Amino acid sequence: MESRILTIRTDAHLFFMTDICLFNRSGFHIFLYIYFHLVLLIAEKTGGKRKETIWRLLGLIKTGEIRVHENLEELSTGLVDYIAEISEASILKHGAFCIVLPGGSLISLMGKLIESLYNKIVDWDKWYVFWAEERAVGKSLDDSNYKLARDHLLRLSTHIYSINDRVSVGKAAAEYEFAIRQMVKKRTVTPSENSECPKFDLFLLGMGSDGQVASLFPNHSALEVKDDWVTHPTNSPKPPPERITFTLLVINSAANVAILATGASKANAIHFEI
Numbered sequence: 724m725e726s727r728i729l730t731i732r733t734d735a736h737l738f739f740m741t742d743i744c745l746f747n748r749s750g751f752h753i754f755l756y757i758y759f760h761l762v763l764l765i766a767e768k769t770g771g772k773r774k775e776t777i778w779r780l781l782g783l784i785k786t787g788e789i790r791v792h793e794n795l796e797e798l799s800t801g802l803v804d805y806i807a808e809i810s811e812a813s814i815l816k817h818g819a820f821c822i823v824l825p826g827g828s829l830i831s832l833m834g835k836l837i838e839s840l841y842n843k844i845v846d847w848d849k850w851y852v853f854w855a856e857e858r859a860v861g862k863s864l865d866d867s868n869y870k871l872a873r874d875h876l877l878r879l880s881t882h883i884y885s886i887n888d889r890v891s892v893g894k895a896a897a898e899y900e901f902a903i904r905q906m907v908k909k910r911t912v913t914p915s916e917n918s919e920c921p922k923f924d925l926f927l928l929g930m931g932s933d934g935q936v937a938s939l940f941p942n943h944s945a946l947e948v949k950d951d952w953v954t955h956p957t958n959s960p961k962p963p964p965e966r967i968t969f970t971l972l973v974i975n976s977a978a979n980v981a982i983l984a985t986g987a988s989k990a991n992a993i994h995f996e997i
């Protein structure tokens with residue numbers, strides 16, 4: 724599988740990596756899916772012609788890959804093809820597909836995976852599913868990122884590593900990290916080249932209109948966590964304030980990272996970053 728790097732500026736305001744580059748290691752294959760209208764909006768803002776803007780965007784990202792889709796239907800097809808391809812390659816390589824899911828609209832855009840065409844191809848028994856972030860809410864509530872995926876995507880045979888909703892966020896974060904350490908020890912989850920940090924096969928991220936990825940918000944101290952794999956912000960700017968999230972260390976260690984941004988509200992954040 725071809726790998727490219729997307730380097731986001733270290734002084735970037737919206738992702739707030741003051742001393743760390745997001746996705747700055749080799750071996751990453753980053754796809755940034757941008758809804759076509761978003762690009763149009765950028766084109767309008769910059770006063771340039773649509774084509775020029777697209778080429779400028781592509782030219783600026785020298786090491787990553789941007790895929791721009793005409794509409795949500797095409798974006799969804801592109802996304803599930805991409806996931807199915809990495810799933811197959813990972814299972815061939817190490818017998819499992821370890822995927823990290825976000826919350827938000829990305830889950831419904833993955834919905835084609837359970838339609839008959841893909842459902843036959845996808846080997847759900849070999850899927851190990853983790854969450855990039857979870858809100859401190861009960862798993863039965865609609866705000867739960869676990870519930871979103873459980874209701875709309877996951878099959879019964881999938882191996883699920885959701886975050887405990889019956890303990891404090893601090894304890895839930897520690898338990899989650901411990902469970903992943905065990906998975907790395909067993910080598911179900913591949914370790915990174917130089918450490919035991921998990922190298923998930925695919926880390927999927929949505930993006931907030933402020934540039935938020937996972938539960939890592941602009942200017943928030945959770946971005947400074949360097950050694951832990953999981954952290955638990957208790958004062959997130961977006962409700963609920965208490966959350967559990969993977970840290971940059973883990974995101975940056977994944978084999979493949981895809982950020983999906985849809986809708987005009989993300990235009991400023993994308994424009995700023997690239």
Ligand SMILES: O=C(O)[C@H](O)[C@@H](O)[C@H](O)[C@H](O)COP(=O)(O)O
Binds near residue numbers: 928985
């Ligand atoms: O718990 C959360 O805050 C959300 O799950 C959040 O992280 C979401 O993934 C992004 O805001 C993108 O969401 P959309 O794709 O729906 O815009």
